[in-house]
Amino acid sequence: MATLSYTNIFTDDIDRLADFYSELFSLDEIEESRSPIFRGFVAGGTSLGFSGPGAYPLLGLNAQTVPGDRVLQTFDVESQDEVRALTEKALELGATSVKEPFATYYGWFQSVLRDPDGNAFRINFRGE
Numbered sequence: 001m002a003t004l005s006y007t008n009i010f011t012d013d014i015d016r017l018a019d020f021y022s023e024l025f026s027l028d029e030i031e032e033s034r035s036p037i038f039r040g041f042v043a044g045g046t047s048l049g050f051s052g053p054g055a056y057p058l059l060g061l062n063a064q065t066v067p068g069d070r071v072l073q074t075f076d077v078e079s080q081d082e083v084r085a086l087t088e089k090a091l092e093l094g095a096t097s098v099k100e101p102f103a104t105y106y107g108w109f110q111s112v113l114r115d116p117d118g119n120a121f122r123i124n125f126r127g128e
Contacts, residue, residue: 006040007073008049010056010063011117014039018050020116024090025075044076073121080109086123087111 011017018039021027027041027048034040037054040047056063064070077083083101090113091097098120099112110124 004046006047006049007071008051008055009071009073009117009119010051010053012053013117014050014052017115017117020093020095021048021050024086024093024095048073067118069120071119073119074110074124075121076124076126078125080125083109083111083123083125087113090123
């Protein structure tokens with residue numbers, strides 16, 4: 001079975017976005033991977049990376065020019081109260097709310113937000 005080792009978010013300002021997520025979720029940076037075009041953080045069983053525009057040619061990719069939601073990051077937490085608290089903290093750090101904390105039909109409790117670049121992400125509690 002394959003495992004997910006990294007998920008990366010492309011951004012024009014890796015420091016701003018990396019600082020937003022690392023402060024919000026208290027993520028530890030993987031210092032040895034830091035470069036002018038990349039910063040990575042331990043995020044549970046996977047890692048979360050932030051890639052600057054210089055990473056596109058390195059990877060043989062082209063920047064997407066059409067706006068739209070293509071990826072949704074989900075961050076699991078330990079309780080509904082933590083969903084609420086981190087939602088408020090995210091808003092204070094510059095996120096915008098898409099959907100306030102709510103109970104899903106499948107038994108989870110989550111909020112949906114946009115980071116300072118406009119990328120969608122969820123803060124989620126999977127339930128008891």
